[in-house]
Ligand SMILES: Nc1ncnc2c1ncn2[C@@H]1O[C@H](COP(=O)(O)OP(=O)(O)OP(=O)(O)O)[C@@H](O)[C@H]1O
């Protein structure tokens with residue numbers, strides 16, 4: 407019984423060696439394709455070419471500059487998206503009337519693809535950072551809002567009764583009951599939101615920008631500098647993974663009590 | 668002058684819940700005067716409004732008609748214990764018990780002192796830093812009782828607190844509750860389905876009828892204390908439990 411459990415556990419959690427091995431395999435296949443197909447560098451650059459291009463982009467400071475721009479957009483978008491979505495979610499959960507009035511609009515707004523309205527937002531708010539932050543916030547907004555609502559609904563009524571018999575104020579109920587009870591679901595929403603925010607920033611930058619990793623992709627494409635496109639894409643992947651990892655760490659730290667179950 | 672002679676006084680209290688068609692009468696015309704420090708047990712078939720009665724006393728519901736009087740005309744502080752322990756899984760045993768004091772912004776040293784004392788009272792010293800999800804049903808219910816008692820409430824309300832426990836644990840918890848009650852005299856209202864539990868613990872037993880709940884028997888339980896397992900074989904115990912059974916089943 408016990409042995410079996412340990413076995414399934416170790417099967418589920420791969421050892422850390424899996425990641426470098428997978429990476430090596432990926433590079434190997436990539437290099438193999440380049441050698442086999444003999445494609446020109448502007449269609450498929452080799453790993454070394456991308457590596458060298460990365461070195462150039464780091465040395466001339468362009469990678470850092472564009473990464474910083476994208477990071478600013480992603481983080482500000484996350485901040486405002488989560489802030490407004492969780493505030494609105496809290497208000498909606500407190501007022502049935504408000505929920506009934508607003509939910510058709512919210513569902514409709516969710517049906518609008520952000521990529522489609524990104525150009526509009528750029529027309530209205532310019533091609534600077536502002537419009538990208540707005541796009542990021544919009545992509546983050548809906549999943550966080552839904553998770554806030556679901557999380558607050560999951561608070562057991564019996565615990566609300568308990569807080570009422572203890573004469574807890576609204577603020578205390580939020581701090582001591584609703585927030586911790588909804589946190590697992592809320593953090594789930596943030597985890598999704600973190601990666602969506604990266605997508606939002608790139609969509610915005612591709613639609614029109616003067617800096618950022620999405621802009622770098624456009625530059626690389628325009629100059630047939632495909633190695634640069636690769637550099638930008640890989641940086642974006644790394645960024646998304648880092649953000650996802652940070653939320654995971656946050657979950658591990660804040661939800662220690664869930665591990666006992 | 669007469670004001671302090673009761674812990675609470677229900678005066679022709681009725682409670683209706685709105686339904687799709689018309690209203691559901693949960694309690695009808697319940698009158699009950701309970702003196703301070705009395706241990707009252709409430710018996711009755713399912714749906715007779717026992718939980719509703721406790722929720723009214725806790726101030727979670729307002730009566731549809733009639734009134735509930737308390738000394739000084741203000742809602743007394745209550746400790747409420749549910750059938751499920753209802754602990755916060757993100758808090759350990761210690762923090763679950765300290766919650767009522769934290770909400771009242773009691774000084775940290777004072778919290779420390781009272782929680783330690785309370786943990787000793789319910790015998791959970793070894794488990795004070797365990798997460799609540801790891802506790803057995805009996806231990807969890809002890810934490811819930813400690814949490815209800817920590818703020819020294821005027822009224823202790825227990826809604827089938829031992830209903831989810833096995834028979835042995837249940838009896839032991841009953842005895843422990845009696846010990847606690849003897850140390851810290853309070854007015855207690857305990858809802859239970861068990862006639863023997865009611866007779867072993869209470870000063871008085873009230874039986875509610877099937878819906879709508881009305882008081883059909885108000886029985887003074889004069890079995891001498893301290894009571895033990897032997898009390899069950901006392902002829903008077905047998906007679907009282909026969910009376911109770913008859914009134915519940917009628
Ligand atoms: N909030 C509510 N809204 C509507 N009806 C309710 C509500 N609370 C209780 N009732 C109804 O009132 C009646 C009495 O319920 P209550 O929970 O007080 O019974 P009970 O004696 O505690 O039953 P049990 O022994 O099963 O716990 C039931 O018919 C129940 O459906």
Ligand SMILES: [Mg+2]
Nearest residue numbers: 717718719826
């Ligand atoms: Mg009940």
